[in-house]
Amino acid sequence: MTTRSAVTGAFSYTGKYITRLLLEQGQHVITLTSRKNDQNLFNGQVQAYPFQFDNPKALAETLHGVDTLYNTYWVRFDHHQTTFGSAVENTRTLIRAAKNAGVRRFVHVSITNPTPDSNLPYFSGKAQLEGDLKASGLSYAILRPTVIFGDEDILINNIAYLLRRFPLFAIPGKGDYQLQPIFAEDMAQLAVDAGQRKENLTWDAVGPEIYTFSELVQLTRSVVGSRAGLINLPPSLVLTLSRMIGFFVEDVVLTEEEILGLMANLLISAEVPTGHTSLRDWLHANANQVGRRYASELKRHYNA
Numbered sequence: 001m002t003t004r005s006a007v008t009g010a011f012s013y014t015g016k017y018i019t020r021l022l023l024e025q026g027q028h029v030i031t032l033t034s035r036k037n038d039q040n041l042f043n044g045q046v047q048a049y050p051f052q053f054d055n056p057k058a059l060a061e062t063l064h065g066v067d068t069l070y071n072t073y074w075v076r077f078d079h080h081q082t083t084f085g086s087a088v089e090n091t092r093t094l095i096r097a098a099k100n101a102g103v104r105r106f107v108h109v110s111i112t113n114p115t116p117d118s119n120l121p122y123f124s125g126k127a128q129l130e131g132d133l134k135a136s137g138l139s140y141a142i143l144r145p146t147v148i149f150g151d152e153d154i155l156i157n158n159i160a161y162l163l164r165r166f167p168l169f170a171i172p173g174k175g176d177y178q179l180q181p182i183f184a185e186d187m188a189q190l191a192v193d194a195g196q197r198k199e200n201l202t203w204d205a206v207g208p209e210i211y212t213f214s215e216l217v218q219l220t221r222s223v224v225g226s227r228a229g230l231i232n233l234p235p236s237l238v239l240t241l242s243r244m245i246g247f248f249v250e251d252v253v254l255t256e257e258e259i260l261g262l263m264a265n266l267l268i269s270a271e272v273p274t275g276h277t278s279l280r281d282w283l284h285a286n287a288n289q290v291g292r293r294y295a296s297e298l299k300r301h302y303n304a
């Protein structure tokens, strides 16, 4: 019998890569999403259902017959009614619905180094949900990625965008804090591998290279042929500048919490790398495209 999987966000970023792999394996895939059914993607093979967090019974009905649920759902920052608090509650609803529907396995995308007492709600919310999932009785796999790079990435793409367009690029603080980016295809492969196992597990999802933030910006600058000067500024000033740029690109470019998360060295792992694709190689292979266009979070998720 064909395995039936559900992916949250199959038409968005990470979920799209996971879906592609599942379809290649001959699985039947449905998606939970706020988007309309996108018939152009995956040749219409993926049926879309609304999240229905406000109707847990209907959500459980949608998940009926699903073997593995791949959950990428989360928000990047608080915006209007959408908050980290609501994302935590929604994910709890999803976990309960999966349990009630008899889903065999729940693959959950978290973040590197989450802690329940973190002062950063992105990290504390993820830690709380890891605890909820472990207590749910579901068979689980928790994946903890750092920055995920790929065609639809926002962070590295927008660093390249700013380097292409402005004579100066502002680095918060010393720029000596580190990141260990993972390629979206590696992340998806890890998720699918984790989905097919039986034992409960928690894996960091990190690539083979560690960069300081300054090294990452320098690498991107050289790859896109930018001559922008790099300037180290206090984080508060970088935030003010990013808000000014945000006014022109009509987006939230960077949040205070993201700056604090970066500077707290939370986006690296002490474990053996689980991804193998080099960001350096990928950037060189994509030098002509990366950062040509600004990638807007508000456009992607708020139809701004």
Ligand SMILES: NC(=O)c1ccc[n+]([C@@H]2O[C@H](COP(=O)([O-])OP(=O)(O)OC[C@H]3O[C@@H](n4cnc5c(N)ncnc54)[C@H](OP(=O)(O)O)[C@@H]3O)[C@@H](O)[C@H]2O)c1
Residues within 6 Å of the ligand: 008, 009, 010, 011, 012, 013, 014, 015, 032, 033, 034, 035, 071, 072, 073, 074, 075, 076, 082, 109, 110, 111, 112, 145, 146, 147, 148, 149, 301
């Ligand atoms: N991207 C990274 O560099 C990165 C780094 C570390 C961890 N992660 C984690 O990896 C997972 C996937 O991240 P991603 O960047 O690939 O996300 P994404 O594809 O842009 O979105 C993932 C899912 O969350 C939903 N979503 C996102 N923002 C939303 C909002 N403001 N309101 C309502 N729904 C929203 C999307 O809804 P639709 O289906 O309607 O689009 C989609 O189902 C997340 O759990 C994230 O925390 C990502």
